[in-house]
Amino acid sequence: MNLKSSVMERKWFMAKQEKLLIISPAFHGYCYSIADGFKELGYETVIHRYDAFDGASAKIRNKVQYELPSKIGFDGQKAAEKHATAVAIAKLNEVRPDKLIVIKADTLGDGFWERVKRLNIPYMLWLYDDLKRHRYSIDFLKQLPVVLSYARSEAEEFSNAGINAYFAPNGYDPKLADPPSHRTQEIVFVGSRYENRVEMMLHLQDAGIPVRVYGRGWSHHPYDRLRMWEWNRPNLPAERDVPLKEAYQIQAGAAGAINIHGLQAGLAMRTFEVPGMNGLQLIDRPDVEEFYDVGKEVLLYQSNDELVELCQRVISDPQWSESIREAGRKRSLAEHTFFHRAQKMDRLWV
Structure with missing residues (x-):
């Protein structure tokens, strides 16, 4: 692609101004880098980290209400997932996005996916880990409009099973940090x-x-x-x-x-x-x-x-x-x- 066509394509993307909601795990903050990639395409991006506990008080509350009960035999995890599902649904209702990307999110309940369907907007599920590490079934993935996998082999397996699947490899964010000026010998x-x-x-x-x-x-x-x-x-x-x-x-x-x-x-x-x-x-x-x-x-x-x-x-x-x-x-x-x-x-x- 020559420079002129690249600039024209970027201007076309920038003219869209659609609102994109990204629902993602908090994992290392990758959602911010992914959102920035879509900002460069002209989207207004909103991020919801469904498993985040921001601030010391929230982290302590998570330990006391969910993690500690799980350690002593109570189902604290189930309560945590129910809460996360309700918060994610509330975010959908608040943002009312034009498009939606859901990353992982297998701990969110059926109510979340039912609400997504009722929005009647384009959406996709992105798995940047193996399916075996998720709770999703092949039958569930068949119901989704688009499924992305970080593994080419798994995307091909999904397609062969009747899923509308594509390969979406991982990437990196060149804006996150500058290369260091010195090196170690380690x-x-x-x-x-x-x-x-x-x-x-x-x-x-x-x-x-x-x-x-x-x-x-x-x-x-x-x-x-x-x-x-x-x-x-x-x-x-x-x-x-x-x-x-x-x-x-x-x-x-x-x-x-x-x-x-x-x-x-x-x-x-x-x-x-x-x-x-x-x-x-x-x-x-x-x-x-x-x-x-x-x-x-x-x-x-x-x-x-x-x-x-x-x-x-x-x-x-x-x-x-x-x-x-x-x-x-x-x-x-x-x-x-x-x-x-x-x-x-x-x-x-x-």
């Missing part, structure tokens, strides 16, 4: 703690690679241990949870940032965040080649020993590492922002 991982991730990071540490992990599941802080209802933690250099903006910069400022997936169908957000921020990504998924040139824009590993070798070279050969960073950022800015994702999604309304 290999970092930012994210949840799972057994395969613990094993991998310990293997790197045992091989003499300087590592650091970030997140409440890794942190040795007493508060993080208590709020996770556990005490034991892996013997690794660890930091507490960090906001998404800081995670962007930590991963980019490290010698290398690891992207390990485990048993999931699609590629994680960090697949695009790390190279987008001028970071060096070490990823475990060969299908990343759909988005990046392996060996030139990202690095692929398929065993812990192979990862050790790559990390050693990343640290010892900064000129080579820098060439990968620059190429990965260039590709990300050109193809993998949330604005690029919003453009494609905007063509799918029914």
Whole structure:
């Protein structure tokens, strides 16, 4: 597309001024970046985080009313979901959007979806995690006008089952943070703690690679241990949870940032965040080649020993590492922002 046609397309989008409501989990604030992508298309965007508890008093109330009763045998979760459903319905009634994007939202009750249908507006459901981690059934998804999956394989399975499904890969927000001006010599991982991730990071540490992990599941802080209802933690250099903006910069400022997936169908957000921020990504998924040139824009590993070798070279050969960073950022800015994702999604309304 040439510059003139691109500008004309942007002006056409900006003339719409439709109100778009995004109902999303609070998870790391991704909803704000997604909404910003649609703002660039000219939408007036409104966000409702259905599982958010803003402020100290709300968080304490959630612990007392819902989490603690669940720990001692009462169904606090059911009460929390009933409340979240009522609040989401109220938001629909308040905003009266022209269009609606629902992200995940499988803890919202039937009353929410009944209200959505009565609005009689275009809407879509976006699953940026595997269906097996949701409560939705195939029969339910068949009733929806548009279903988006972050995994190409799952979108194809949905289509074969009679669902109007499309592939919508994750992306990143170039406006969220500037690339850092300095770097460490550490290999970092930012994210949840799972057994395969613990094993991998310990293997790197045992091989003499300087590592650091970030997140409440890794942190040795007493508060993080208590709020996770556990005490034991892996013997690794660890930091507490960090906001998404800081995670962007930590991963980019490290010698290398690891992207390990485990048993999931699609590629994680960090697949695009790390190279987008001028970071060096070490990823475990060969299908990343759909988005990046392996060996030139990202690095692929398929065993812990192979990862050790790559990390050693990343640290010892900064000129080579820098060439990968620059190429990965260039590709990300050109193809993998949330604005690029919003453009494609905007063509799918029914």
